Amino acid sequence: MPLHGPFFGEFMGTLILVLLGNGVVANVLLRKSKAEGAGWIVITTGFAFAVMAGVFVAIACGSSDAHINPAVTLGFAIASGDFSKLPSYAAAQLLGAMAGAILVWLHYFPHWAITPQVDLKLACFSTGPAIRNTVANIAAELIGTFVLVLGIAAIFSKPVSESGPAAGLGPYLVGGMVWAIGLSLGGPTGFAVNPARDLGPRIVHAILPLGDKGSSDWGYALVPVVGGLAGGALAGIFIRTFM
Numbered sequence: 001m002p003l004h005g006p007f008f009g010e011f012m013g014t015l016i017l018v019l020l021g022n023g024v025v026a027n028v029l030l031r032k033s034k035a036e037g038a039g040w041i042v043i044t045t046g047f048a049f050a051v052m053a054g055v056f057v058a059i060a061c062g063s064s065d066a067h068i069n070p071a072v073t074l075g076f077a078i079a080s081g082d083f084s085k086l087p088s089y090a091a092a093q094l095l096g097a098m099a100g101a102i103l104v105w106l107h108y109f110p111h112w113a114i115t116p117q118v119d120l121k122l123a124c125f126s127t128g129p130a131i132r133n134t135v136a137n138i139a140a141e142l143i144g145t146f147v148l149v150l151g152i153a154a155i156f157s158k159p160v161s162e163s164g165p166a167a168g169l170g171p172y173l174v175g176g177m178v179w180a181i182g183l184s185l186g187g188p189t190g191f192a193v194n195p196a197r198d199l200g201p202r203i204v205h206a207i208l209p210l211g212d213k214g215s216s217d218w219g220y221a222l223v224p225v226v227g228g229l230a231g232g233a234l235a236g237i238f239i240r241t242f243m
Helices: 006-029 040-060 070-080 086-107 109-113 118-123 134-155 158-163 170-185 195-207 222-242
Strands: none
Touching: 006 040, 006 086, 006 118, 006 195, 040 170, 070 086, 070 134, 070 195, 070 222, 086 109, 086 195, 134 170, 134 222, 195 222
């Protein structure tokens, strides 16, 4: 596998997304971090810039698609009818998310032992519901992911590109979409809107030594995967039909 190409680009872009995105969560939640208690606005803003940075890195490392999200890859596969990229992109995205989560663990290494709340430790890796209701939680992830994939398609659509954003502006606008979704729709589930971003770090949480870390909440783990993929698929159908 060449170290410059679509697989490597998707791996590195997702790694940066998770390193910075989950990193901002750790920054806000872990004990004695200088940003402890900074709140939801900081987390959503950090994730927006994490996605922006991830897209830029993915492109620079060889993936012109820069999906960094299996739901985005699935949505665009359905929209185009070409599923050839889906297996390799999804694998790269999952592995990149796991690598990014390991780096978050290393970066905040002294803070895990002094943070007693196991739910806060898990939140630095994966999402969880504010109110546990499987149907409602899947619906929230579906809606958020649908909006994300539709928004990305709109940003890079021919009518917009002909009248609007200059070259290189796209990743900033995608980051803005993530910020909007986090601020408006993120409360019920923590807006994973990306199956790899949730599943990869959850696997890492289950493996790594974090002191008293509690459960990795595998009972919830399918929610962001199922909801995210369903939202991406529905967005792909919408794009294919109406755009």
